[in-house]
Amino acid sequence: MVSSDGTGAVVVIGYDPPLVRACVGRGLRTIMVRDVRAHLRGGAVPLPAETEEVVVEDITDVGDVWAGLTRLLGDDLHAGVCGIVTFDEFAVSTVAALTSLLNLPGVSPAHSVLMRDKHLQKQAVLAAGLPAARSRVVVPGSELVSTPFPGPCVVKPVAGGGTTATEVVRTESAYQALLERLAASATSPFVVEDLIDVRQEWIVDGVVQDGAVVFSSVGRYAEPCLSYTTDTEPLCIYRADGTGEEERCEQARAFAGKALQALSYEDGVFHMELLLDRDSDTFCFGECAGRVGGGLIQEAVLVKHGFSLAGAAVDVCLGEPVRPAGPADDRCVASTSLHLPRGTIVKLPNPERFAATDGVHEVRVSALLGANDVPEVRSTAHWQGMCLVSAGSLAELEDRMDAVRRAFAEQSLVAPTFGTGVQQRAFMAEYEDAWRWLL
Template identity: 75%
Template sequence: MSVDDGAVAIIGWDPSLVRETVARGLRPVLVRDVPAHLRGTSIPLPEETEEIVVEDITDVGDVWAGLTRHFGERLHQELRGIVTFDEFAVSTVAALTSLMNLPGSRLERAVLMRDKHLQKQAVLAAGVPAAASRLVVPGSERIRTPFPGPCVVKPVAGGGTAHTEMVRTEAEYEALLNKLALSATSPFVVEDLVDVAQEWIVDGVMQDGVVVFSSVGRYAAPCLSYTTDAEPLHIYRVDGTGEDERCAEARAFAGKALQALGYTDGVFHLELLLDRSSDTFFFGEVAARVGGCLIQEAVLLKHDFSLAGGAVDVALGRPVQSTSETTDRCVATTSLHLPRGTVVRLPNSGRFAAADDIHEVRVAVLLGVNDHPEVRATTNWQGLALVSAASLAELDARMAAVRGEFIEQSLVAPTFGTGVQQRAFLADYEDAWRRLL
């Protein structure tokens, strides 16, 4: 397919959006900030790719200036659509598409897909079950919420469980707010704690107010447990694994929540909390982008449907190709972790790709110091793997094996250990090198 004079602006780096833009005969124009530009990528870009470097991809003025510098007088003629999978650029893209009268979600709806407090207010007003939400500014006496009981405290427009903590006592609550007062740059929301038995997700695409595709998934354990426990993050694609009734319930719930938010066009990643006592779903939160942790790659493997392709079609105002075929294999992603220390050697992801049931291994960590944060977020890992198997039991066993191989093929020096541990490591390391010489 030849590339015409049309272009799609992709705000933030995402290789799937680049590929799908090229597949539609258009030029992908990446808009990245300086750190992302200098960081580069290990994934080769198609030769049609162009790049714009700006200071802040979440700032409408910065992105508009970058587009103007790049296209000049050709901007309105050549730019056919704007799209992002960056959580923090969702409202930016909505503002720009409104400004240029391009297809996509408008700003008043995009804001609801970002702001956790406004989300809760909108769905609760529509009768969709959700936890109560209150605003607080850490350190402020004027905008302060008394301890409501066991709760979750999170940034009002954050992402990936970053700076999200669960507290059960008033003493814990006061200590957390005092800690946040020293570093917070955002208002926070205080949500009632739901007794979560399971956490489910629905990932899909909406166009003209209709869900044209959706895929149901489930976390092995609720996301909040990942922030405090040492267990890896597992995300299963659940369609076709014997939970059809629950999948239908999750889809119906997601449709009601999206309708309450007035979201009509674009991809979505919606999280549902299965309440332990009532065995019913509660609205968790939703984003106007794909989920992280190889979710879109898992959806493509499970359903042969590209969420990125759907996002580009919506951004261009073209009908989304909604046909898909669900495989009967069990599919999941798992996070890969290394111990604290200095990473000296990393595994070759190509060695994993040789296995038929390991579809992708993405190594995120670079050589150097690997220091785990005090409170983890769902973005704190050193790698990810996408795995399939004939049964859920085989899938769990295979993911465990991949995690073990990832550690075995890596080498981490005990930077934070004792002098005895560091000297012992150095001695073993030197012996290993001598045996290779």
């Protein structure tokens, strides 16, 4: 029932290979809890053979997770579990409840909700005197809770993740039409936030322990996230430290420290988004999550700073001091999304083909063969692949990302399922060899 050092098992809620590897690498008994859909879907990155898996209906349900662990460990979870950790946005409060029940290190349930609820966290930040968009909660289709059009605004789930179901609304007619559409399909209350004129969107990724920020890495998006929901440009995230933007990085770090205090977030990893206001040229609070950023952010931090956010999360969940970062790399580091057109994917590239490419640290393919039905409104989680690259200059970095995006598209094959018969026959004629191989 215990790991090799006799301290018990670490429970990882949700699928996150770096987090699992960080536990297994320390000789800890590692239990990963996934729901049925995630278990059947598998994962793009293999897990260590030592990983034990518990499958439950809902990883956000405390009762489901407790029952799953009891099936594996028996009735005395206090003796069998030494730490619980997650990088899953929707399980942050679940972990807080479980660690509270088992008297383990972690964020309290009262403070964990501030890292999930978009309205509550902005209220806390505004109360501390920090700039942020005003927000209101609306239940689409409800006469009990209604919000008149506040002017140009952003509408999104009150406790969502990324930019899923997030839309910018600029007119009253568009606002009413959106609320009517949401009334027929919404499963969550929504938050309506004033629209900030954003010049740039920055991020701070780091770790807090005992109320102090013990590590942070600053980055920025090529374009604000809301632009990504409507444009066709790929999502790009640059690490900003050591790239000539030191003053802005220090401003971001100072703002993040004050915001974390306002949120009463004292132990754990965090991913904070800051909006650089076009008029004032100062930062406003965007959002903050009690987990790592999506995509390849934690891998980018490891390349740039030699620091494992996953390892730090394990330290915090065990109540141990966070291990220090290694020397920062002077290369420029960025990650970018990889996209394929709408249709049926019949061939995908092998990520290992990119491994020998200079400056390409990782290429992750998330797409599977079959339908690729691009949604009308994209989110920052919508991509078919992601790559992490480094280079000696920003110009070289851009060229390298372009090359990977091009190679990814060229080594894939997408049939125009949603096209006309003429288009489909033209595709078959052009790729005759590929179709012969498939048949």
